[in-house]
Amino acid sequence: MGTYPARKRRTRSDGERSYRTILDTAARLATLEGLEGLSIARLAGEVGMSKSGLYAHFDSKQDLQLATVGAAEDVFTAEVITRAMEKPEGIERLQALCQRYLSYVKRAVFPGGCFFSSTAAEWDTRRGPIRDRVRTVLAGWTELLEANVLAAQQQGDLAQDVDAGQLSFEINALLHEANGHYLLFRDPAALDRAQTAIEDRLARA
Amino acid sequence: MGTYPARKRRTRSDGERSYRTILDTAARLATLEGLEGLSIARLAGEVGMSKSGLYAHFDSKQDLQLATVGAAEDVFTAEVITRAMEKPEGIERLQALCQRYLSYVKRAVFPGGCFFSSTAAEWDTRRGPIRDRVRTVLAGWTELLEANVLAAQQQGDLAQDVDAGQLSFEINALLHEANGHYLLFRDPAALDRAQTAIEDRLARA
DNA sequence: CCTACCGATCGGTAGG
DNA sequence: CCTACCGATCGGTAGG
Numbered sequence: 001m002g003t004y005p006a007r008k009r010r011t012r013s014d015g016e017r018s019y020r021t022i023l024d025t026a027a028r029l030a031t032l033e034g035l036e037g038l039s040i041a042r043l044a045g046e047v048g049m050s051k052s053g054l055y056a057h058f059d060s061k062q063d064l065q066l067a068t069v070g071a072a073e074d075v076f077t078a079e080v081i082t083r084a085m086e087k088p089e090g091i092e093r094l095q096a097l098c099q100r101y102l103s104y105v106k107r108a109v110f111p112g113g114c115f116f117s118s119t120a121a122e123w124d125t126r127r128g129p130i131r132d133r134v135r136t137v138l139a140g141w142t143e144l145l146e147a148n149v150l151a152a153q154q155q156g157d158l159a160q161d162v163d164a165g166q167l168s169f170e171i172n173a174l175l176h177e178a179n180g181h182y183l184l185f186r187d188p189a190a191l192d193r194a195q196t197a198i199e200d201r202l203a204r205a
Numbered sequence: 206m207g208t209y210p211a212r213k214r215r216t217r218s219d220g221e222r223s224y225r226t227i228l229d230t231a232a233r234l235a236t237l238e239g240l241e242g243l244s245i246a247r248l249a250g251e252v253g254m255s256k257s258g259l260y261a262h263f264d265s266k267q268d269l270q271l272a273t274v275g276a277a278e279d280v281f282t283a284e285v286i287t288r289a290m291e292k293p294e295g296i297e298r299l300q301a302l303c304q305r306y307l308s309y310v311k312r313a314v315f316p317g318g319c320f321f322s323s324t325a326a327e328w329d330t331r332r333g334p335i336r337d338r339v340r341t342v343l344a345g346w347t348e349l350l351e352a353n354v355l356a357a358q359q360q361g362d363l364a365q366d367v368d369a370g371q372l373s374f375e376i377n378a379l380l381h382e383a384n385g386h387y388l389l390f391r392d393p394a395a396l397d398r399a400q401t402a403i404e405d406r407l408a409r410a
Numbered sequence: 411c412c413t414a415c416c417g418a419t420c421g422g423t424a425g426g
Numbered sequence: 427c428c429t430a431c432c433g434a435t436c437g438g439t440a441g442g
Contacts (some may be wrong), residue, residue, distance in 0.1 A: 018427090032330050036242060040421065052423080053427050061421060112330040121326035124388035125237050125317045135389060169398045173382030177374065180381065183329035184340060193374045204409075223411090245437065257439080258411050266437060 019057055021047050023071035026064065030072075031112025034122050035065050035130070062130070069133045072115040076137075079104045081144070091157035091202065094148040098175060098198050102191045105179045113183045116141075117176050142168050162205045174198055224262055226252050228276035231269065236317025239327050240270050240335070267335065274338045277320040281342075284309045286349070296362035296407065299353040303380060303403050307396045310384045318388045321346075322381050347373050367410045379403055
């Protein structure tokens, strides 16, 4: 997009590639240092360009942070949601979503665990567009769980009298604790405990 | 302790009072801005003294951070644990610990919710003494839950075949999710949902 | 506990 | 996409 002279001819895909490299790197670093703690110079160094090189893609740090949340959402969708959507709606998809989430933590898709878990903790007491975006993503995830609880109820795989909102809350609690405990204590047993608890909870409902 | 001239005579209690004011303020701010994001100048301004005034009490930022974690632990003990210890060991104390935790979140003892939940999320991928200290506090809390699960089992209030570690993990998950959801969505229903889930879980076990 | 200062780094801009 | 620069703020220190 720029009008700077270029030694090699720049193509549209060159710009897109570096744009994605910046955001993927930013999302990874944000799970280690926080979305606020991440500095422009540090990020520039990591992707091998200058600070002002980044400002060719983003107007401000907040603009970069917002785009980073969007890129992280794309990763989350690809790594957790898409594969679970292959399963039929209802109990099977619900279980697949949980398994994919735990696998996404274990595979260290982001080096600092679930991007939205750490970013929510960092931004939950701040105001503005980034907090709002994180809220929207997490609310969407919870609604996805709820929709599959409801479908499972209609299909007779979960009891009619269970509160879908309550059950989704409990499942989310187990998934987030698995992430947090796994990161703090480097203990893979946390992932198994969440899996066990979710299976038991669903079998009972 | 210093040898600076003083207009008013400094007593030992003056120094102790400002030491505690600094740490209490630091702990409160850390739940809003992070223990790393909190700056010395910002903290100094908040407590009404100069930056170098703080360095009369602490050798470095890390020293301050470590002392802040200790002060936060004292608050947590006073606000959550002490009152629950009035109940007899076992199921009653276990329920009291959970209720006191949820009340500590709701009462906004720290403006950014549970100090150890937010600090754990910030430090779980870092190394060093602060991460270690946060680990120790959270491990101690989990052991306290476990000890009361075991006592409840011996007293016949919980089934013998429940895994105390597993049950403590699930309770912790619900408490932490209550904190996180309450903060991000400003939704008091999250606290009720955790309370309900814990009661159900204990009634079943 | 203060003022005054240090080098390093922050987010961001001018100009090409 | 670069170099060179801006004022502000960072953690920390000297000296009292």
